[in-house]
Amino acid sequence: MRVMLVGASGAIGARLVPQLADRGHEVIGTFASPGNAGRVRALGAQPVLLDLLDPGAVRQAVLDVRPGAIVHQATALAGGGFSRKLDRTFAQTNRLRTEGTDALLAAAREAGVPRFVAQSFAPYRYAREGGLVKTEDDPLDPAPPAGAKETNAAMAYLDRVVTEAGGIALRYGGFYGDPGDQLARAVGKRQFPIIGHGEGVTSWIHLDDAAAATVLALDHDGPALYNIVDDEPAPTREWLPVLADALGAKPPRHLPAWVARLIVGEDAVLAASQSRGASNARARRELGWTPRYPSWRQGFAASLGPVRPLTAAA
Numbered sequence: 001m002r003v004m005l006v007g008a009s010g011a012i013g014a015r016l017v018p019q020l021a022d023r024g025h026e027v028i029g030t031f032a033s034p035g036n037a038g039r040v041r042a043l044g045a046q047p048v049l050l051d052l053l054d055p056g057a058v059r060q061a062v063l064d065v066r067p068g069a070i071v072h073q074a075t076a077l078a079g080g081g082f083s084r085k086l087d088r089t090f091a092q093t094n095r096l097r098t099e100g101t102d103a104l105l106a107a108a109r110e111a112g113v114p115r116f117v118a119q120s121f122a123p124y125r126y127a128r129e130g131g132l133v134k135t136e137d138d139p140l141d142p143a144p145p146a147g148a149k150e151t152n153a154a155m156a157y158l159d160r161v162v163t164e165a166g167g168i169a170l171r172y173g174g175f176y177g178d179p180g181d182q183l184a185r186a187v188g189k190r191q192f193p194i195i196g197h198g199e200g201v202t203s204w205i206h207l208d209d210a211a212a213a214t215v216l217a218l219d220h221d222g223p224a225l226y227n228i229v230d231d232e233p234a235p236t237r238e239w240l241p242v243l244a245d246a247l248g249a250k251p252p253r254h255l256p257a258w259v260a261r262l263i264v265g266e267d268a269v270l271a272a273s274q275s276r277g278a279s280n281a282r283a284r285r286e287l288g289w290t291p292r293y294p295s296w297r298q299g300f301a302a303s304l305g306p307v308r309p310l311t312a313a314a
């Protein structure tokens with residue numbers, strides 16, 4: 001099939017291009033930073049420069065390519081640090097998830113593209129009550145932390161419009177496997193503490209496993225929502241020391257919740273103490289997907305090493 005991968009130059013895009021090609025797909029890979037054409041070509045895709053926030057350009061690109069499927073993996077988190085207010089960090093990503101998704105869906109409709117798969121996110125979104133591990137049918141947080149309202153709304157918007165259009169939204173776990181990512185850098189520098197009792201639960205996914213599930217989703221009819229996470233949602237107090245160890249860093253610091261509230265703000269404290277994990281049972285059952293790294297316990301150790309300096313990662 002001819003697959004138009006939007007965001008082929010990114011962390012997951014780079015894992016996805018070779019896996020799509022191995023599956024026999026022809027990949028047209030979009031990038032947004034002008035220098036990235038060579039990277040996309042070297043990965044095995046035909047590169048196309050595209051700004052998802054330019055609806056006219058999106059329409060033209062999709063009509064030109066006439067793909068059998070569109071995969072939307074465009075986000076804009078690289079480079080900038082994480083702000084205390086998540087909505088500030090995610091402002092551009094939120095636009096890509098709302099306006100960008102709208103432009104792609106409109107173009108897909110006009111060009112008669114039968115399949116649409118888009119990146120969504122599982123951690124920190126499910127209601128912070130009841131069981132610690134949530135399925136796709138469980139309610140999302142009705143009152144997200146103040147600084148993350150727009151980010152949560154953008155993800156909910158993407159989930160809704162993609163599935164209403166008959167597509168598939170993949171709620172990935174926290175990505176790992178990219179040693180240049182900002183979380184790894186912060187943990188490597190002991191800037192990511194265990195807050196309070198560290199009982200908030202996170203679901204993780206190795207980038208290669210996220211890409212493998214995405215390839216399988218292209219063979220599946222929508223509409224559907226899938227949590228693409230590993231088998232072991234875990235509290236911060238368990239996964240963070242293992243991540244630090246895998247990075248060759250010193251163990252994480254501990255910060256009482258009241259101190260953390262002053263330094264990193266209430267939103268981070270809520271996430272650290274109340275967040276819920278996600279179940280991958282539906283994706284395993286319906287997509288026939290089996291993660292190569294069923295737990296971050298093996299995955300962190302197998303795929304991460306000492307953190308690269310900022311310049312080398314950029």
Ligand SMILES: NC(=O)c1ccc[n+]([C@@H]2O[C@H](COP(=O)([O-])OP(=O)(O)OC[C@H]3O[C@@H](n4cnc5c(N)ncnc54)[C@H](OP(=O)(O)O)[C@@H]3O)[C@@H](O)[C@H]2O)c1
Nearest residue numbers: 007009010011031032033051052074075076077078175181
């Ligand atoms: N995705 C998440 O929710 C998330 C959450 C937390 C942490 N992280 C981590 O943060 C790091 C950076 O991740 P990222 O999510 O920003 O991905 P990324 O690796 O920077 O990939 C984003 C992709 O979207 C493209 N893109 C950006 N702006 C675009 C636009 N206006 N129009 C079309 N395409 C556009 C980029 O193209 P160019 O590269 O060519 O500009 C790139 O191909 C990774 O290590 C990741 O694991 C991700």
